[in-house]
Amino acid sequence: MNNAQIVARFELLADLLEFTGANSFRVRAYRNAARTIQGLSQQISDILADKSQKLTDLEGIGKDLADKCQVLVETGQLPQLEEMQKKIPQSVLAMMRIPGLGPKKAAVIYNELKVSTLEELKQACEEKRVRELKGFGAKTEQTILSGIDLAATAEQRTYWAKADRLVQRLKEHLSDVEGIKQLQFAGSYRRGKETVGDIDILVTAKSPDTAMDRLNEFPELSEVIARGDTKMSIRLDNNMQVDLRVVPEESYGAALVYFTGSKEHNVKIRGIAKQHGMKINEYGVFRVEKDGSEQYVAGKTEEDVYKALDLPWFPPELRENRDELKLAEKGLPKLITVEDIVGDMHMHTNATDGKNTLEEMINAAIDKGYQYIAITDHSKRVSMANGLDEERLLAQWKEIDKLKKKFDGKILILKGLECDILEKGGMDMPDKVLEQGEWIIASVHYGQNQSNQQITDRIIGALENPNICIVAHPTGRLINRREAYDVDLDAVFQCAKENNKFVELNANPMRLDLNDIHCHAAQQRGIPIGISSDAHNIEGLEVMRYGIIQARRAGLTKEDVVNTRPWKKIHSLLGR
DNA sequence: GCCGTTTTCGGCCCGACTGTTTTCAGTCG
Numbered sequence: 090m091n092n093a094q095i096v097a098r099f100e101l102l103a104d105l106l107e108f109t110g111a112n113s114f115r116v117r118a119y120r121n122a123a124r125t126i127q128g129l130s131q132q133i134s135d136i137l138a139d140k141s142q143k144l145t146d147l148e149g150i151g152k153d154l155a156d157k158c159q160v161l162v163e164t165g166q167l168p169q170l171e172e173m174q175k176k177i178p179q180s181v182l183a184m185m186r187i188p189g190l191g192p193k194k195a196a197v198i199y200n201e202l203k204v205s206t207l208e209e210l211k212q213a214c215e216e217k218r219v220r221e222l223k224g225f226g227a228k229t230e231q232t233i234l235s236g237i238d239l240a241a242t243a244e245q246r247t248y249w250a251k252a253d254r255l256v257q258r259l260k261e262h263l264s265d266v267e268g269i270k271q272l273q274f275a276g277s278y279r280r281g282k283e284t285v286g287d288i289d290i291l292v293t294a295k296s297p298d299t300a301m302d303r304l305n306e307f308p309e310l311s312e313v314i315a316r317g318d319t320k321m322s323i324r325l326d327n328n329m330q331v332d333l334r335v336v337p338e339e340s341y342g343a344a345l346v347y348f349t350g351s352k353e354h355n356v357k358i359r360g361i362a363k364q365h366g367m368k369i370n371e372y373g374v375f376r377v378e379k380d381g382s383e384q385y386v387a388g389k390t391e392e393d394v395y396k397a398l399d400l401p402w403f404p405p406e407l408r409e410n411r412d413e414l415k416l417a418e419k420g421l422p423k424l425i426t427v428e429d430i431v432g433d434m435h436m437h438t439n440a441t442d443g444k445n446t447l448e449e450m451i452n453a454a455i456d457k458g459y460q461y462i463a464i465t466d467h468s469k470r471v472s473m474a475n476g477l478d479e480e481r482l483l484a485q486w487k488e489i490d491k492l493k494k495k496f497d498g499k500i501l502i503l504k505g506l507e508c509d510i511l512e513k514g515g516m517d518m519p520d521k522v523l524e525q526g527e528w529i530i531a532s533v534h535y536g537q538n539q540s541n542q543q544i545t546d547r548i549i550g551a552l553e554n555p556n557i558c559i560v561a562h563p564t565g566r567l568i569n570r571r572e573a574y575d576v577d578l579d580a581v582f583q584c585a586k587e588n589n590k591f592v593e594l595n596a597n598p599m600r601l602d603l604n605d606i607h608c609h610a611a612q613q614r615g616i617p618i619g620i621s622s623d624a625h626n627i628e629g630l631e632v633m634r635y636g637i638i639q640a641r642r643a644g645l646t647k648e649d650v651v652n653t654r655p656w657k658k659i660h661s662l663l664g665r
Numbered sequence: 666g667c668c669g670t671t672t673t674c675g676g677c678c679c680g681a682c683t684g685t686t687t688t689c690a691g692t693c694g
Contacts (some may be wrong), residue, residue, distance in 0.1 A: 114677050118666035151667050189683085191692050224691080228684060276694090289694085315693095319676055319680050322693090332694080334681095352678090352694075359678045364670090 090161050092126050098167055099123040099154075104182050105173045107192040121149035124353070126158075128411060130610030131579060134162045180206040180328055182193055187236040187322050188314070189229070197222055209239050239328060246284035247329060248568060250598035250635055253278070255329065256288060262307050263290070268299035271341055272571035275348035276332075279405045281638035282603045283568055287330035289348045297335035304333050320469040340372040343388035346395075347371040354403075354458060361414075363396050374398065390523035406641040411609075416644070424641040427634050429653045434463040435507065435561060435593065435621030436630070440485055441466040442474035444626035447488065453627035455500050461656045463528040464489060470509040471534055479522050482506060486525065501656055503527045510551045512536035523556035530593070532561035537574045545577040549584045558663055559591040559651075562602040570599070575603075578607060585616050589664045591651050594620045594643075596636025597629075608643035617662060619651040 103119035125147050136142045137159055141664060144155035161167055177199075184195040184207065201222055204210050210233065215218050247255075256274050261273060271290050273279070294300045301321045305313065314322040314330070321333045336344040347355060347370070362369040367376050373388025374397040387393035392402045400417055404424055407413040409532050416422065434539035437443035438450055445453070447464060454462045466485065467476035477485065486504040493502055505528035509517035512535050516523065531551035533544065551557050562583060564573035567665045585592055592611050595602045600623070603611065611618055620636040622629055640650065647653045651662070 112666080115666050117677080121667080149667065153666060189692070193691060218670085224685065224686060232684095262685090287694090315682055320681055322682090347679095350694085356678055363678090372680090 090134070090165050092129060095158060095161050096123045096127050097124070097134055098161060098170060099157075101179075101182075102167070102170050104172070104185065105170075105177055108177060108182065108185065108196055109173070110192065110196065118149065118154070118403045121353075122154045125149045128599045128606050130606060133158050135579070137162055160264070178205045182222050183207050183240055184210060186240040187233055189232045189236060194224070197224065198476045205637060207237050207240060212424075230621045236634055246286050246569070248598050249278070249281065249283055249285055249638070250632075252285035252288065252329075255325075258309070258657075259288065259290065259307065259331070262417060263292070263300070263303055263491065266303045268295040269303075270294060270338070273345055275345060276350060279349045280351065280408055281406045281642055281647035283604065283639065287332060290331065291339050291341070291344055292333065292335055294335050295320075300333060300335050304331070315532060315554045331441070334371075334526050336371065336568075337662060338389065339385070339509050340388045342371065342392070342394045344371045344389035345391050349405050354408040354413070357414060358395075358398060358400070361400070365398060367397070369394070369398070404641060406638065407644060408643070412644075422644055422646045425637060425645050425647050425653070427637045429622065429647040429650070430633060430637070431654070432459050432461040432463075432501075432652045432656065433457075433622050433624070433630060433633065434461075434503070434505070434559075434619055434652055435465050435530060436462065436624040437466050437474075437507075438464060440481065441471070441476055442625060447485075447492065449627055450456075450624070450630075451492065451500060451502060455496070457481055457630060459500060461501035461503060462532075463503040465505035465507040465528065465530050468506060468508045470511060470517040476517075477506070479518065482518070482522065483525070503656070505529060507532055508557075509534055510547045512539070512547075514550050516545045516551060516554060516557070520554070520556055526556070528559075530559050531555050531557045533565060533574065537565055539574070541575040541577055543581050544574050548581050552581070552584045552588055552590045557590065559593055560585070561621070561623070562595040562600050563592055564602050564604075564607070565602075566602055567599050568601065573602075578610070582611055582614050582616055585611075586614055589662065591617045591619045591662075594618050594636050594640055595623050596620055596632045596634075596639070597623050598632060598635045601639045602633065605639055608640060608645060612643060612645055612649045617651045618645065618649055621652070 093651055099119045100123050103116050107116045122300055136144055144150050144158055181199050184190055185192055198204050202211050202213050202218060214230050214234045219225055220227050256278060263269060271293045273291050275291050278285045278288060280644040292300045297319055301316060304323060309325045310323050312324050312327045314324055314548060319335050323331050325331060334348060344373050348386060359369050367374055374386045374394055375383040376386050378382055387397040395402050401421055403413055433454060436450055438447050439445060467474045467647060469478040489502050494504060506526055506528045507530045510516055510531050510533050552560060565575060566573035583619060592603060594608055608618055622632050624630045650660055
């Protein structure tokens with residue numbers, strides 16, 4: 090049983106426990122453990138097999154959950170979970186996804202009305218049976234009814250890049266409003282998560298109503314979920330929720346910390362505040378006096394808030410309660426920025442499935458100020474993309490040799506290829522050809538359903554080939570669309586390290602592969618990471634910034650990344 | 666269920682908003 094499967098079991102158990110009204114801290118313990126495991130780059134089964142390691146050393150995993158992990162790995166089952174699943178139909182849990190319906194209310198509906206599916210619940214609402222329950226009313230019934238479809242279709246988070254476009258429209262809409270002083274988008278958007286659930290807006294304003302009235306006029310608004318003195322929630326036509334919060338100026342920094350999250354980071358710093366005899370909430374940091382009174386200490390800016398707790402300001406991308414607090418003790422890393430990037434080493438032209446010509450791509454790269462680019466079209470196995478065979482590739486490289494002269498002094502153009510790793514292993518191009526190139530990428534496009542062993546062997550085989558420089562999108566996942574293929578990244582990293590090879594962070598917002606956790610693991614092993622656009626047209630070069638955000642979440646600095654260096658340095662990194 | 670510079674018990678972050686009550690429980694972030 091792999092980590093993802095263990096995580097799913099623990100999450101399900103947490104849901105079931107919550108539904109049965111278990112101690113909420115116990116529920117949280119399961120969720121925390123699931124989170125920790127999700128963030129591991131090593132398999133639980135490997136840790137168990139390694140006598141020098143202990144599961145209980147992991148944060149949030151004590152004796153009990155360590156035992157449960159072991160049982161899961163060894164038997165693939167968890168008796169406690171089986172028990173609960175027998176008692177509670179899984180369809181009941183879907184009710185808890187309806188906005189406004191939590192575990193308590195869902196349990197009442199299930200126990201009193203014997204309703205266990207969304208379909209039955211809809212019927213019960215329509216027959217006005219729900220409003221008869223104690224603690225329920227006509228309004229709640231209506232909320233449930235309108236939320237049922239949402240619960241059925243929801244669960245899909247929006248790509249960061251798409252959320253960003255919405256944020257820009259909201260920013261524009263709220264920009265020239267008289268009375269709004271400060272405005273910032275917070276939440277997972279600000280932390281740069283690869284997907285975003287909802288949009289959080291924080292403002293300071295003369296009166297909350299100015300901001301709320303303006304949001305109320307947003308053209309994409311479909312309904313107002315709630316509106317109080319300082320807080321307003323709306324839903325948009327695309328079902329996305331937007332929360333607006335208005336705070337006083339002296340609380341702006343504290344509120345920004347609070348609403349940027351993550352929840353886990355906040356819980357942690359609240360604990361630290363307590364140790365300091367202080368309290369932190371969205372209004373500020375307060376010293377708690379012996380008589381119980383509270384004294385405002387800080388809150389105007391984020392820097393003030395962290396400083397009051399003897400902490401440095403954390404870039405939002407690091408606020409995940411992974412290891413940022415430990416890092417802070419020796420000084421936070423200087424995270425990479427998009428300005429550090431001096432070249433792009435993965436792009437396609439109209440020779441294969443790209444839209445633009447060689448020269449168009451080159452000129453676009455010059456406009457971006459790059460020192461160099463690698464032209465890396467597909468190899469022939471990717472027939473769908475009109476992949477290059479030996480003859481066409483050599484012709485393209487000949488052309489590039491000419492262009493090298495033409496663009497001399499302006500930009501360096503590298504002869505590259507995105508060469509497929511064949512299903513049976515081996516490269517989709519003879520070595521005698523590959524060795525004439527300057528930057529050969531290896532990637533898996535076919536046979537993605539193969540076993541862990543097969544896929545791992547294929548990638549390792551590629552990295553051991555002296556002509557290969559880097560493995561592209563190493564896990565093959567497509568966010569919200571396709572799971573990663575079953576690959577032993579530990580073994581891949583090991584091989585990359587031994588052979589002076591690199592791994593890619595593909596900046597396409599649907600890929601972002603490697604993800605933040607894997608990039609961090611590669612960094613810790615000292616494997617240089619190449620951040621590439623994988624552009625298929627000139628506009629595609631712009632996705633580099635999404636890769637940078639992901640890299641920042643991984644804690645990468647300029648030094649960890651391949652294409653922050655001049656080409657000559659990269660050449661020597663490869664041991665050439 | 667986890668955790669420990671208040672250390673093996675007793676905490677565990679904290680406040681806004683809603684709907685249903687008639688002072689508050691539930692939900693959410």
